[in-house]
Amino acid sequence: MLQVRVRDKHQITLPASLARAASIGVNDVLDVQYKEGIITLLTQRATVKKRPSLMDLAGSLKGVYGRDAKEIQAYIANERKSWER
Numbered sequence: 001m002l003q004v005r006v007r008d009k010h011q012i013t014l015p016a017s018l019a020r021a022a023s024i025g026v027n028d029v030l031d032v033q034y035k036e037g038i039i040t041l042l043t044q045r046a047t048v049k050k051r052p053s054l055m056d057l058a059g060s061l062k063g064v065y066g067r068d069a070k071e072i073q074a075y076i077a078n079e080r081k082s083w084e085r
Contacts, residue, residue, distance in 0.1 A: 004012045014024065024030070024043060031042040066072035 002015050002018060004014065006012055019025075022043060029044050031044065033040045033042070065075045
């Protein structure tokens with residue numbers, strides 16, 4: 001059994017081996033429960049589905065508007081011309 005010490009402001013530090021085993025990283029949020037003398041920490045992965053991030057879509061449109069900067073600029077120029085008609 002691992003032990004941790006309660007610090008000022010009631011802070012504890014999780015042992016690195018435990019954090020690695022539970023895939024807990026810096027700035028992760030944990031849910032805390034207390035019931036009948038037992039404190040339980042739950043990762044949000046275990047309790048809530050992760051909300052999709054806009055960054056999950058990064059790169060998903062690569063190549064749609066052209067393969068390089070020149071093709072993309074030509075696409076944009078063509079679109080702008082269509083606005084003037």
